[in-house]
Amino acid sequence: MKPAEYYQRDRRRQPPALTPDYKTSVARSPRYSMISLQQSVSEITGPVFGHSDIDPIDNDLIKNYAKDQDPVGERIIVHGRVLDENARPVPNTLVEIWQANASGRYRHKKDTYLGALDPNFGGCGRTITDENGYYYFRTIKPGAYPWRNWVNNWRPAHIHVSVFGSGFCQRLITQLYFEGDPLIPLCPIVATIPDPDAIGQLIARLDMNASVPLDCIAYKFDIVLRGRRSTLFENRLAGN
Amino acid sequence: MTQKLDYLKESSSQTAGPYVHIGLAPGAAGFDIYREELGRDIAGPNARGERIRVEGLVIDGMGSPVKDVLLEAWQANSEGIYAHPEGGGEVEDGFRGWGRVITDFATGEWGFDTVKPGAVKARVKLGSGVSDKVAANSPDWQGRMESHAPMAPHINLWIVARGINIGLNTRMYFEDEKEANATDPVLNLIEWENRRATLLAKRDGERDGVPVYRFEIRLQGDNETVFFDV
Numbered sequence: 001m002k003p004a005e006y007y008q009r010d011r012r013r014q015p016p017a018l019t020p021d022y023k024t025s026v027a028r029s030p031r032y033s034m035i036s037l038q039q040s041v042s043e044i045t046g047p048v049f050g051h052s053d054i055d056p057i058d059n060d061l062i063k064n065y066a067k068d069q070d071p072v073g074e075r076i077i078v079h080g081r082v083l084d085e086n087a088r089p090v091p092n093t094l095v096e097i098w099q100a101n102a103s104g105r106y107r108h109k110k111d112t113y114l115g116a117l118d119p120n121f122g123g124c125g126r127t128i129t130d131e132n133g134y135y136y137f138r139t140i141k142p143g144a145y146p147w148r149n150w151v152n153n154w155r156p157a158h159i160h161v162s163v164f165g166s167g168f169c170q171r172l173i174t175q176l177y178f179e180g181d182p183l184i185p186l187c188p189i190v191a192t193i194p195d196p197d198a199i200g201q202l203i204a205r206l207d208m209n210a211s212v213p214l215d216c217i218a219y220k221f222d223i224v225l226r227g228r229r230s231t232l233f234e235n236r237l238a239g240n
Numbered sequence: 241m242t243q244k245l246d247y248l249k250e251s252s253s254q255t256a257g258p259y260v261h262i263g264l265a266p267g268a269a270g271f272d273i274y275r276e277e278l279g280r281d282i283a284g285p286n287a288r289g290e291r292i293r294v295e296g297l298v299i300d301g302m303g304s305p306v307k308d309v310l311l312e313a314w315q316a317n318s319e320g321i322y323a324h325p326e327g328g329g330e331v332e333d334g335f336r337g338w339g340r341v342i343t344d345f346a347t348g349e350w351g352f353d354t355v356k357p358g359a360v361k362a363r364v365k366l367g368s369g370v371s372d373k374v375a376a377n378s379p380d381w382q383g384r385m386e387s388h389a390p391m392a393p394h395i396n397l398w399i400v401a402r403g404i405n406i407g408l409n410t411r412m413y414f415e416d417e418k419e420a421n422a423t424d425p426v427l428n429l430i431e432w433e434n435r436r437a438t439l440l441a442k443r444d445g446e447r448d449g450v451p452v453y454r455f456e457i458r459l460q461g462d463n464e465t466v467f468f469d470v
Protein backbone atom coordinates (compact mmCIF):
# COMPACT_ATOMS: atom_id res chain seq x y z
CA MET A 1 0.00 0.00 0.00
CA LYS A 2 1.24 3.42 -0.86
CA PRO A 3 -0.61 6.08 1.08
CA ALA A 4 -1.25 9.27 -0.76
CA GLU A 5 -2.78 12.64 -0.04
CA TYR A 6 -5.87 13.42 1.95
CA TYR A 7 -8.96 14.38 0.02
CA GLN A 8 -9.37 18.02 -0.71
CA ARG A 9 -11.48 19.83 1.85
CA ASP A 10 -15.02 20.44 0.65
CA ARG A 11 -15.05 24.19 1.10
CA ARG A 12 -18.77 24.35 0.36
CA ARG A 13 -19.34 22.75 3.75
CA GLN A 14 -16.71 24.75 5.61
CA PRO A 15 -17.17 28.31 6.83
CA PRO A 16 -15.31 30.94 4.80
CA ALA A 17 -12.88 33.17 6.69
CA LEU A 18 -14.96 36.32 6.24
CA THR A 19 -18.47 36.13 7.69
CA PRO A 20 -19.57 39.69 8.55
CA ASP A 21 -22.55 38.61 10.67
CA TYR A 22 -19.96 37.16 13.03
CA LYS A 23 -18.30 40.51 13.56
CA THR A 24 -14.99 39.37 14.99
CA SER A 25 -14.21 37.55 11.74
CA VAL A 26 -14.05 40.80 9.79
CA ALA A 27 -10.61 41.92 10.98
CA ARG A 28 -9.31 38.41 11.51
CA SER A 29 -9.95 36.96 8.05
CA PRO A 30 -7.26 36.84 5.38
CA ARG A 31 -8.26 38.74 2.25
CA TYR A 32 -6.05 36.94 -0.27
CA SER A 33 -6.84 33.45 -1.49
CA MET A 34 -5.03 30.65 0.24
CA ILE A 35 -2.28 28.99 -1.80
CA SER A 36 -3.30 25.42 -2.63
CA LEU A 37 -0.57 23.01 -1.62
CA GLN A 38 0.04 19.54 -2.89
CA GLN A 39 0.57 17.65 0.34
CA SER A 40 4.05 16.68 1.43
CA VAL A 41 5.28 14.72 4.41
CA SER A 42 4.74 17.92 6.45
CA GLU A 43 0.98 17.68 5.96
CA ILE A 44 0.37 13.93 6.02
CA THR A 45 2.21 13.41 9.30
CA GLY A 46 1.00 14.72 12.64
CA PRO A 47 1.54 14.29 16.36
CA VAL A 48 1.04 10.87 17.89
CA PHE A 49 -0.53 10.59 21.35
CA GLY A 50 -0.73 7.69 23.75
CA HIS A 51 -2.50 6.72 26.93
CA SER A 52 0.50 7.84 28.96
CA ASP A 53 -0.27 11.42 27.90
CA ILE A 54 -3.56 11.56 29.77
CA ASP A 55 -5.26 10.16 32.87
CA PRO A 56 -8.39 7.95 32.90
CA ILE A 57 -10.36 10.60 34.83
CA ASP A 58 -9.71 13.24 32.17
CA ASN A 59 -12.85 12.27 30.23
CA ASP A 60 -15.15 12.63 33.26
CA LEU A 61 -16.02 16.30 33.64
CA ILE A 62 -18.41 15.45 36.47
CA LYS A 63 -15.48 14.22 38.56
CA ASN A 64 -12.30 15.74 37.17
CA TYR A 65 -12.67 19.03 39.02
CA ALA A 66 -15.20 18.09 41.71
CA LYS A 67 -14.21 19.21 45.20
CA ASP A 68 -16.82 18.17 47.78
CA GLN A 69 -19.72 17.23 45.51
CA ASP A 70 -20.72 16.80 41.89
CA PRO A 71 -21.32 19.90 39.75
CA VAL A 72 -24.90 21.15 39.34
CA GLY A 73 -26.80 20.69 36.10
CA GLU A 74 -28.13 18.03 33.79
CA ARG A 75 -25.84 14.99 33.83
CA ILE A 76 -25.06 13.81 30.31
CA ILE A 77 -22.93 11.34 28.40
CA VAL A 78 -21.51 12.46 25.06
CA HIS A 79 -20.28 9.60 22.96
CA GLY A 80 -19.63 8.64 19.37
CA ARG A 81 -16.94 7.76 16.91
CA VAL A 82 -14.22 9.62 15.09
CA LEU A 83 -14.38 8.47 11.47
CA ASP A 84 -12.74 9.53 8.24
CA GLU A 85 -14.51 10.31 4.99
CA ASN A 86 -14.03 6.71 3.88
CA ALA A 87 -16.19 5.78 6.92
CA ARG A 88 -13.22 4.10 8.56
CA PRO A 89 -12.66 4.60 12.28
CA VAL A 90 -9.81 6.85 13.40
CA PRO A 91 -8.26 4.98 16.34
CA ASN A 92 -5.92 6.30 19.07
CA THR A 93 -6.58 9.92 18.32
CA LEU A 94 -6.78 12.70 20.87
CA VAL A 95 -10.19 14.31 21.44
CA GLU A 96 -10.33 17.38 23.70
CA ILE A 97 -13.44 19.26 24.78
CA TRP A 98 -14.24 22.43 26.69
CA GLN A 99 -17.49 24.07 27.68
CA ALA A 100 -19.41 26.41 29.95
CA ASN A 101 -21.09 25.11 33.11
CA ALA A 102 -24.85 24.73 33.58
CA SER A 103 -25.18 28.52 34.08
CA GLY A 104 -23.44 29.28 30.80
CA ARG A 105 -20.26 30.47 32.55
CA TYR A 106 -16.73 29.41 31.63
CA ARG A 107 -14.02 28.87 34.18
CA HIS A 108 -11.82 31.40 32.39
CA LYS A 109 -10.42 34.59 33.79
CA LYS A 110 -11.69 36.46 30.75
CA ASP A 111 -15.31 35.32 31.19
CA THR A 112 -17.19 37.92 33.20
CA TYR A 113 -20.74 36.73 32.52
CA LEU A 114 -22.94 36.97 35.60
CA GLY A 115 -23.91 33.30 35.44
CA ALA A 116 -22.48 31.64 38.53
CA LEU A 117 -19.24 29.73 38.57
CA ASP A 118 -19.58 26.19 39.88
CA PRO A 119 -16.80 25.31 42.35
CA ASN A 120 -17.05 21.67 41.31
CA PHE A 121 -16.87 22.12 37.56
CA GLY A 122 -13.73 22.78 35.54
CA GLY A 123 -15.20 22.49 32.06
CA CYS A 124 -12.56 20.63 30.11
CA GLY A 125 -11.82 17.02 29.31
CA ARG A 126 -9.82 14.85 26.96
CA THR A 127 -9.65 11.26 25.84
CA ILE A 128 -8.11 9.00 23.19
CA THR A 129 -10.31 7.03 20.81
CA ASP A 130 -10.19 3.25 21.08
CA GLU A 131 -9.28 0.89 18.25
CA ASN A 132 -12.74 1.39 16.73
CA GLY A 133 -12.52 5.16 16.85
CA TYR A 134 -14.95 5.27 19.77
CA TYR A 135 -14.84 7.93 22.49
CA TYR A 136 -17.03 9.05 25.36
CA PHE A 137 -17.24 11.79 27.95
CA ARG A 138 -19.41 12.30 31.00
CA THR A 139 -20.27 15.91 31.71
CA ILE A 140 -22.93 18.49 32.56
CA LYS A 141 -25.10 19.95 29.82
CA PRO A 142 -23.75 23.47 29.25
CA GLY A 143 -26.06 26.46 29.53
CA ALA A 144 -26.67 29.01 26.78
CA TYR A 145 -24.80 32.28 27.25
CA PRO A 146 -24.98 35.79 25.81
CA TRP A 147 -22.14 37.23 23.77
CA ARG A 148 -21.28 40.58 22.27
CA ASN A 149 -22.03 40.54 18.58
CA TRP A 150 -25.42 41.92 17.87
CA VAL A 151 -27.06 43.53 20.90
CA ASN A 152 -28.80 40.36 22.03
CA ASN A 153 -26.97 37.30 20.74
CA TRP A 154 -27.03 34.03 22.68
CA ARG A 155 -24.90 31.04 21.94
CA PRO A 156 -26.91 27.81 21.79
CA ALA A 157 -25.72 25.25 24.35
CA HIS A 158 -22.51 23.87 22.89
CA ILE A 159 -19.36 21.92 23.61
CA HIS A 160 -16.12 22.86 21.85
CA VAL A 161 -14.39 19.83 20.35
CA SER A 162 -10.79 19.51 19.14
CA VAL A 163 -9.59 16.47 17.17
CA PHE A 164 -6.28 15.49 15.60
CA GLY A 165 -6.49 12.45 13.30
CA SER A 166 -3.17 11.13 12.03
CA GLY A 167 -2.11 13.87 9.61
CA PHE A 168 -1.72 17.50 10.65
CA CYS A 169 -3.91 18.48 7.68
CA GLN A 170 -6.81 16.69 9.42
CA ARG A 171 -6.61 18.99 12.43
CA LEU A 172 -10.08 20.21 13.32
CA ILE A 173 -11.82 22.30 15.95
CA THR A 174 -15.58 22.39 15.90
CA GLN A 175 -18.59 22.67 18.21
CA LEU A 176 -21.24 20.21 19.27
CA TYR A 177 -24.84 21.43 19.52
CA PHE A 178 -27.83 19.69 21.06
CA GLU A 179 -30.87 18.41 19.22
CA GLY A 180 -33.92 20.61 19.58
CA ASP A 181 -32.19 23.80 20.75
CA PRO A 182 -34.18 26.77 19.36
CA LEU A 183 -31.10 29.01 19.58
CA ILE A 184 -29.22 27.06 16.88
CA PRO A 185 -30.87 28.75 13.87
CA LEU A 186 -30.42 32.19 15.47
CA CYS A 187 -26.68 31.95 16.02
CA PRO A 188 -24.33 33.89 13.71
CA ILE A 189 -21.46 31.52 14.53
CA VAL A 190 -23.50 28.48 13.50
CA ALA A 191 -24.54 30.42 10.41
CA THR A 192 -20.92 30.81 9.28
CA ILE A 193 -21.41 27.29 7.87
CA PRO A 194 -22.99 27.73 4.44
CA ASP A 195 -24.61 24.29 4.11
CA PRO A 196 -27.67 23.30 6.21
CA ASP A 197 -26.76 19.63 5.98
CA ALA A 198 -23.29 20.42 7.33
CA ILE A 199 -24.87 22.30 10.26
CA GLY A 200 -27.03 19.28 10.98
CA GLN A 201 -23.89 17.18 11.19
CA LEU A 202 -22.84 19.24 14.24
CA ILE A 203 -26.07 18.62 16.15
CA ALA A 204 -25.83 15.71 18.58
CA ARG A 205 -28.81 13.36 18.75
CA LEU A 206 -30.49 12.36 21.96
CA ASP A 207 -29.59 8.69 22.47
CA MET A 208 -31.82 7.03 25.04
CA ASN A 209 -30.18 3.64 24.55
CA ALA A 210 -26.87 4.98 25.78
CA SER A 211 -28.33 6.77 28.77
CA VAL A 212 -27.85 5.36 32.25
CA PRO A 213 -31.22 4.96 34.02
CA LEU A 214 -31.60 7.20 37.09
CA ASP A 215 -28.20 8.81 36.40
CA CYS A 216 -27.28 10.27 32.99
CA ILE A 217 -28.97 11.07 29.71
CA ALA A 218 -26.91 10.54 26.54
CA TYR A 219 -26.17 12.29 23.24
CA LYS A 220 -24.48 10.71 20.25
CA PHE A 221 -21.98 12.75 18.28
CA ASP A 222 -19.84 11.36 15.46
CA ILE A 223 -16.94 13.41 14.15
CA VAL A 224 -15.70 13.02 10.59
CA LEU A 225 -12.13 13.91 9.62
CA ARG A 226 -10.73 14.19 6.10
CA GLY A 227 -10.32 10.89 4.30
CA ARG A 228 -7.27 9.73 2.47
CA ARG A 229 -6.61 8.39 -0.97
CA SER A 230 -4.70 5.15 -0.92
CA THR A 231 -5.91 1.59 -0.88
CA LEU A 232 -9.12 2.56 -2.68
CA PHE A 233 -7.18 3.74 -5.68
CA GLU A 234 -4.92 0.71 -5.55
CA ASN A 235 -7.78 -1.73 -5.21
CA ARG A 236 -9.25 -0.31 -8.34
CA LEU A 237 -5.98 -0.78 -10.16
CA ALA A 238 -5.65 -4.32 -8.88
CA GLY A 239 -9.20 -5.12 -9.94
CA ASN A 240 -8.67 -3.88 -13.47
CA MET B 241 -31.41 9.77 -10.04
CA THR B 242 -27.75 8.85 -10.13
CA GLN B 243 -26.00 6.46 -7.81
CA LYS B 244 -24.74 7.74 -4.50
CA LEU B 245 -21.11 7.81 -3.41
CA ASP B 246 -20.89 6.36 0.05
CA TYR B 247 -18.30 8.73 1.44
CA LEU B 248 -18.87 10.63 4.63
CA LYS B 249 -18.29 14.36 4.70
CA GLU B 250 -15.75 16.08 6.91
CA SER B 251 -17.36 17.76 9.92
CA SER B 252 -17.46 21.53 9.53
CA SER B 253 -15.12 23.71 11.50
CA GLN B 254 -16.33 26.24 14.05
CA THR B 255 -14.32 28.97 15.70
CA ALA B 256 -12.25 27.95 18.72
CA GLY B 257 -13.80 30.97 20.44
CA PRO B 258 -12.44 33.24 23.16
CA TYR B 259 -12.08 30.49 25.74
CA VAL B 260 -10.01 28.00 23.72
CA HIS B 261 -7.42 28.14 26.50
CA ILE B 262 -9.72 26.30 28.90
CA GLY B 263 -9.72 23.27 26.73
CA LEU B 264 -6.26 23.27 25.25
CA ALA B 265 -4.15 25.23 27.75
CA PRO B 266 -6.16 25.40 31.00
CA GLY B 267 -3.20 26.68 33.01
CA ALA B 268 -3.35 29.88 31.01
CA ALA B 269 -7.09 30.17 31.61
CA GLY B 270 -6.27 30.30 35.29
CA PHE B 271 -6.79 26.80 36.64
CA ASP B 272 -4.98 23.59 37.15
CA ILE B 273 -6.75 20.40 36.20
CA TYR B 274 -4.53 17.95 34.31
CA ARG B 275 -1.48 16.04 35.50
CA GLU B 276 0.31 17.45 32.50
CA GLU B 277 -0.74 19.82 29.75
CA LEU B 278 0.11 18.64 26.27
CA GLY B 279 2.33 20.48 23.85
CA ARG B 280 4.51 22.42 26.27
CA ASP B 281 7.76 20.78 25.18
CA ILE B 282 8.18 20.42 21.44
CA ALA B 283 11.64 18.90 21.14
CA GLY B 284 12.17 17.12 24.46
CA PRO B 285 15.41 16.80 26.40
CA ASN B 286 17.27 14.50 24.00
CA ALA B 287 16.81 16.41 20.78
CA ARG B 288 19.93 16.89 18.70
CA GLY B 289 20.60 20.04 16.75
CA GLU B 290 20.51 23.72 17.53
CA ARG B 291 18.22 24.97 20.30
CA ILE B 292 16.26 28.04 19.22
CA ARG B 293 13.50 30.28 20.48
CA VAL B 294 10.72 31.51 18.23
CA GLU B 295 8.68 34.59 19.16
CA GLY B 296 6.13 36.76 17.49
CA LEU B 297 2.75 38.40 17.28
CA VAL B 298 -0.40 37.71 15.34
CA ILE B 299 -1.69 40.99 13.93
CA ASP B 300 -5.24 41.62 12.73
CA GLY B 301 -6.53 43.73 9.86
CA MET B 302 -6.71 46.82 12.08
CA GLY B 303 -3.01 46.48 12.85
CA SER B 304 -3.64 45.37 16.42
CA PRO B 305 -2.07 42.32 18.04
CA VAL B 306 -4.53 39.47 18.50
CA LYS B 307 -4.41 38.59 22.19
CA ASP B 308 -6.41 35.40 22.36
CA VAL B 309 -4.73 33.21 19.75
CA LEU B 310 -3.66 29.62 20.13
CA LEU B 311 -0.92 28.37 17.80
CA GLU B 312 0.16 24.83 17.19
CA ALA B 313 3.57 23.99 15.78
CA TRP B 314 4.45 20.82 13.87
CA GLN B 315 8.01 20.27 12.82
CA ALA B 316 10.67 17.73 11.90
CA ASN B 317 13.76 17.09 14.01
CA SER B 318 17.19 18.42 13.11
CA GLU B 319 17.58 15.64 10.53
CA GLY B 320 14.30 16.46 8.82
CA ILE B 321 12.38 13.51 10.26
CA TYR B 322 8.89 13.80 11.67
CA ALA B 323 7.87 11.85 14.79
CA HIS B 324 5.26 9.81 12.95
CA PRO B 325 5.17 6.34 11.35
CA GLU B 326 5.42 7.99 7.94
CA GLY B 327 7.87 10.65 9.08
CA GLY B 328 10.92 9.28 7.32
CA GLY B 329 12.71 7.45 10.12
CA GLU B 330 13.39 7.36 13.83
CA VAL B 331 13.54 10.43 16.02
CA GLU B 332 15.18 11.00 19.40
CA ASP B 333 13.44 9.59 22.43
CA GLY B 334 11.04 12.28 23.70
CA PHE B 335 11.00 14.27 20.47
CA ARG B 336 7.36 14.90 19.54
CA GLY B 337 7.79 17.81 17.18
CA TRP B 338 4.44 19.24 18.17
CA GLY B 339 3.57 21.99 20.56
CA ARG B 340 0.98 24.58 21.36
CA VAL B 341 1.38 28.05 22.66
CA ILE B 342 -0.99 30.87 23.49
CA THR B 343 -0.50 34.59 23.35
CA ASP B 344 -0.06 36.76 26.39
CA PHE B 345 -3.50 38.20 27.17
CA ALA B 346 -2.04 41.68 27.73
CA THR B 347 0.45 42.00 24.87
CA GLY B 348 -0.36 39.34 22.30
CA GLU B 349 3.24 38.06 22.38
CA TRP B 350 3.77 34.33 21.94
CA GLY B 351 6.93 32.26 21.96
CA PHE B 352 8.20 28.70 22.12
CA ASP B 353 11.49 26.86 22.57
CA THR B 354 12.48 24.11 20.20
CA VAL B 355 15.29 22.94 17.94
CA LYS B 356 15.83 24.15 14.43
CA PRO B 357 14.33 21.56 12.06
CA GLY B 358 16.40 20.07 9.25
CA ALA B 359 15.53 20.07 5.57
CA VAL B 360 12.63 17.71 4.85
CA LYS B 361 12.31 15.38 1.90
CA ALA B 362 9.45 16.78 -0.08
CA ARG B 363 7.52 13.74 -1.09
CA VAL B 364 9.19 10.59 0.29
CA LYS B 365 7.45 8.07 -1.93
CA LEU B 366 4.21 9.82 -1.23
CA GLY B 367 3.60 10.31 -4.88
CA SER B 368 0.18 10.31 -6.31
CA GLY B 369 -1.49 7.24 -4.99
CA VAL B 370 -0.20 4.85 -7.61
CA SER B 371 1.13 1.43 -6.73
CA ASP B 372 4.78 0.44 -6.94
CA LYS B 373 3.97 -1.70 -9.95
CA VAL B 374 2.53 1.20 -11.90
CA ALA B 375 5.33 3.50 -10.83
CA ALA B 376 8.01 1.01 -11.83
CA ASN B 377 6.51 0.57 -15.29
CA SER B 378 5.99 4.22 -15.91
CA PRO B 379 8.98 6.53 -15.97
CA ASP B 380 6.54 9.40 -15.75
CA TRP B 381 5.11 8.41 -12.42
CA GLN B 382 8.54 7.54 -11.11
CA GLY B 383 9.78 10.94 -12.09
CA ARG B 384 6.89 12.65 -10.47
CA MET B 385 7.45 10.85 -7.23
CA GLU B 386 11.11 11.55 -6.87
CA SER B 387 11.83 14.78 -8.64
CA HIS B 388 10.91 17.19 -5.90
CA ALA B 389 13.66 19.13 -4.19
CA PRO B 390 13.85 18.81 -0.42
CA MET B 391 11.96 21.42 1.51
CA ALA B 392 13.97 24.02 3.39
CA PRO B 393 13.81 23.86 7.20
CA HIS B 394 10.38 25.01 8.28
CA ILE B 395 7.86 24.81 11.10
CA ASN B 396 4.22 24.22 10.18
CA LEU B 397 1.86 26.46 12.12
CA TRP B 398 -1.86 26.19 12.71
CA ILE B 399 -3.66 29.23 14.10
CA VAL B 400 -7.03 29.34 15.80
CA ALA B 401 -8.83 32.07 17.72
CA ARG B 402 -12.12 33.81 18.23
CA GLY B 403 -13.13 35.21 14.85
CA ILE B 404 -11.17 32.56 12.92
CA ASN B 405 -13.79 30.20 11.52
CA ILE B 406 -11.42 27.51 10.36
CA GLY B 407 -7.83 27.03 11.53
CA LEU B 408 -5.26 28.81 9.36
CA ASN B 409 -2.28 26.85 8.06
CA THR B 410 0.99 28.56 7.36
CA ARG B 411 4.71 27.77 7.47
CA MET B 412 7.57 29.54 9.13
CA TYR B 413 10.89 29.39 7.26
CA PHE B 414 14.22 30.78 8.43
CA GLU B 415 15.58 33.95 6.86
CA ASP B 416 19.16 32.73 7.34
CA GLU B 417 18.61 29.58 5.22
CA LYS B 418 18.93 31.53 1.98
CA GLU B 419 20.25 28.70 -0.15
CA ALA B 420 17.70 26.12 0.97
CA ASN B 421 14.87 28.65 0.75
CA ALA B 422 15.81 29.49 -2.83
CA THR B 423 15.00 25.95 -3.99
CA ASP B 424 12.14 25.21 -1.61
CA PRO B 425 9.22 23.84 -3.65
CA VAL B 426 6.58 25.47 -1.47
CA LEU B 427 8.09 28.96 -1.35
CA ASN B 428 8.59 28.74 -5.09
CA LEU B 429 4.95 27.88 -5.55
CA ILE B 430 4.00 31.36 -4.40
CA GLU B 431 3.55 33.28 -7.59
CA TRP B 432 3.98 36.68 -5.97
CA GLU B 433 7.63 36.68 -5.06
CA ASN B 434 7.29 39.59 -2.67
CA ARG B 435 4.82 37.59 -0.58
CA ARG B 436 7.34 34.81 0.08
CA ALA B 437 9.04 37.07 2.60
CA THR B 438 5.94 36.87 4.81
CA LEU B 439 7.00 33.30 5.66
CA LEU B 440 10.55 34.14 6.74
CA ALA B 441 11.37 34.40 10.44
CA LYS B 442 14.08 36.95 11.17
CA ARG B 443 17.09 36.40 13.41
CA ASP B 444 16.61 38.66 16.42
CA GLY B 445 19.79 38.24 18.44
CA GLU B 446 20.26 35.77 21.24
CA ARG B 447 18.84 35.24 24.71
CA ASP B 448 20.75 33.16 27.25
CA GLY B 449 22.94 31.95 24.42
CA VAL B 450 19.95 30.75 22.37
CA PRO B 451 19.23 32.31 18.97
CA VAL B 452 15.85 34.04 18.82
CA TYR B 453 13.76 34.12 15.65
CA ARG B 454 10.98 36.65 15.23
CA PHE B 455 7.91 35.78 13.18
CA GLU B 456 4.97 38.15 12.76
CA ILE B 457 1.79 36.69 11.34
CA ARG B 458 -0.47 39.22 9.62
CA LEU B 459 -4.00 37.95 9.21
CA GLN B 460 -4.94 40.74 6.83
CA GLY B 461 -3.75 44.05 5.43
CA ASP B 462 -0.29 45.11 4.30
CA ASN B 463 1.99 42.11 3.98
CA GLU B 464 -0.75 39.62 4.74
CA THR B 465 0.91 36.31 5.59
CA VAL B 466 0.62 33.54 3.02
CA PHE B 467 -1.82 30.89 4.23
CA PHE B 468 -2.11 27.48 2.64
CA ASP B 469 -5.04 25.34 1.64
CA VAL B 470 -3.48 21.99 2.46
Ligand SMILES: [Fe+3]
Nearest residue numbers: 155158160257
Ligand atom coordinates in the same frame (compact mmCIF):
# COMPACT_ATOMS: atom_id res chain seq x y z
FE1 LIG C 1 -18.24 28.64 23.74
